[in-house]
Amino acid sequence: MPATKVSDVVRIEVAPAGDRSYEVVLGEGVLGELDVVAAGRTRVAVIHPRALRATAMTVVAALRAQAGAEAHAVEVPDGEEAKQLRVAGECWDTLGRLGFTRDDLVVGLGGGATTDLAGFVAAGWLRGVDVVQVPTTVLGMVDAAVGGKTGIDIDAGKNLVGAFHQPLRVLCDLTTLTTLPAVEVQAGLAEVVKAGFIADPRILELLEADPTGAAHLPELVERSIRVKAAVVSGDPREAGGREILNYGHTLAHAIEKIENFTWRHGAAVSVGMVFAAELSRRVAGLDDTTAARHRELLREIGLPVEYRGDRWPSLLDAMRVDKKARGRRLRFVVLEALGRARSFDDPEPEHLIAAYRAVAAGGAPVVEG
Ligand SMILES: NC(=O)c1ccc[n+]([C@@H]2O[C@H](COP(=O)([O-])OP(=O)(O)OC[C@H]3O[C@@H](n4cnc5c(N)ncnc54)[C@H](O)[C@@H]3O)[C@@H](O)[C@H]2O)c1
Ligand SMILES: O=C(O)C(=O)C[C@@H](O)[C@H](O)[C@H](O)COP(=O)(O)O
Ligand SMILES: [Zn+2]
Numbered sequence: 229m230p231a232t233k234v235s236d237v238v239r240i241e242v243a244p245a246g247d248r249s250y251e252v253v254l255g256e257g258v259l260g261e262l263d264v265v266a267a268g269r270t271r272v273a274v275i276h277p278r279a280l281r282a283t284a285m286t287v288v289a290a291l292r293a294q295a296g297a298e299a300h301a302v303e304v305p306d307g308e309e310a311k312q313l314r315v316a317g318e319c320w321d322t323l324g325r326l327g328f329t330r331d332d333l334v335v336g337l338g339g340g341a342t343t344d345l346a347g348f349v350a351a352g353w354l355r356g357v358d359v360v361q362v363p364t365t366v367l368g369m370v371d372a373a374v375g376g377k378t379g380i381d382i383d384a385g386k387n388l389v390g391a392f393h394q395p396l397r398v399l400c401d402l403t404t405l406t407t408l409p410a411v412e413v414q415a416g417l418a419e420v421v422k423a424g425f426i427a428d429p430r431i432l433e434l435l436e437a438d439p440t441g442a443a444h445l446p447e448l449v450e451r452s453i454r455v456k457a458a459v460v461s462g463d464p465r466e467a468g469g470r471e472i473l474n475y476g477h478t479l480a481h482a483i484e485k486i487e488n489f490t491w492r493h494g495a496a497v498s499v500g501m502v503f504a505a506e507l508s509r510r511v512a513g514l515d516d517t518t519a520a521r522h523r524e525l526l527r528e529i530g531l532p533v534e535y536r537g538d539r540w541p542s543l544l545d546a547m548r549v550d551k552k553a554r555g556r557r558l559r560f561v562v563l564e565a566l567g568r569a570r571s572f573d574d575p576e577p578e579h580l581i582a583a584y585r586a587v588a589a590g591g592a593p594v595v596e597g
Contacts, residue, residue, distance in 0.1 A: 255401070274288055347393050366413050376460070378391055506519060510583060581593055
């Protein structure tokens with residue numbers, strides 16, 4: 229990982245094998261580039277959450293004035309509420325009313341939930357129209373908006389319906405983060421920590437020096453994007469290597485499902501990584517110090533590192549519909565060492581239970597059967 233410091237604007241190339249490459253642009257004010265990307269489009273739909281209504285209005289006005297497009301704001305619910313089939317359906321109805329054609333453009337302006345939804349809407353409309361992602365949360369910038377995974381939640385589980393649909397460009401404007409509540413910054417830092425453990429340990433040092441992330445935010449965001457860009461370039465459709473980005477996510481998605489998607493994704497990933505680290509210690513030879521470093525750092529950041537002990541049986545059920553599972557086999561991402569992640573199939577039940585004990589609040593996990 230290069231020791232570059234973010235100067236003004238950083239451009240990171242994502243080159244997915246078998247697909248066109250695109251840039252992730254990071255810096256202050258880069259949202260202005262949207263007018264250039266949208267030039268020549270007849271219609272642009274800016275999908276945004278309520279919280280970003282004012283920003284969306286400004287963006288739409290600029291697209292009309294600078295890009296000469298028929299631009300429209302399409303408001304969706306805040307956060308995870310937007311990742312529903314009903315909301316996607318409403319967006320498609322809107323595109324229908326606007327007469328959206330194959331060379332029109334969707335823009336996803338918001339956090340990861342919005343960019344996941346907007347990407348899915350773009351992937352489905354006329355079997356695929358262009359999408360530009362404009363993430364406005366730390367999590368969206370470092371992870372969700374990059375790499376073309378799009379989707380929605382259903383009752384059966386998190387992100388179970390979706391498509392791979394790479395964006396045309398990703399514009400990460402750091403000035404949009406000024407309105408982001410601290411708790412959302414913390415949630416985003418969970419994915420930053422993930423990038424640190426799986427690929428770039430310098431990230432961990434920067435966060436240990438300042439667990440708020442504030443002192444090094446541009447560098448943390450840049451480093452995390454570089455990790456994601458490298459991984460998805462090598463394996464855009466998760467045929468293998470991309471699975472490492474799911475570190476901590478098998479348990480995290482199960483928690484999110486059980487909590488009816490009311491937990492922040494980053495908070496669930498935090499618990500999931502403490503669990504995955506303990507599993508890694510038991511089945512993949514991860515050293516004790518690196519395993520313990522997960523809990524210490526995540527706690528310092530202010531993220532949760534525990535979940536209900538009595539929920540183990542339902543968590544286990546939920547993990548069986550994880551996308552990495554094959555047949556009756558569960559699959560987890562584990563660390564062999566700092567910066568060395570891989571998949572691991574079918575851990576012995578006693579290892580899973582022991583790993584869950586590391587995060588189970590209120591004592592030992594309840595085990596059925
Ligand atoms: N596709 C992927 O590769 C990928 C990767 C990681 C996470 N995700 C998904 O991302 C989602 C989580 O994203 P998130 O953490 O960004 O949360 P989010 O999208 O739910 O946003 C959190 C809250 O902040 C608000 N918000 C967004 N930007 C704001 C701003 N600048 N100022 C004030 N409020 C703002 C939102 O409206 C929402 O209420 C989850 O659904 C997760 O599954 C996807
Ligand atoms: O991009 C990926 O690949 C990831 O796994 C990134 C994760 O942080 C993200 O939460 C993703 O949406 C999870 O994907 P899923 O396929 O497990 O739903
Ligand atoms: Zn995630």
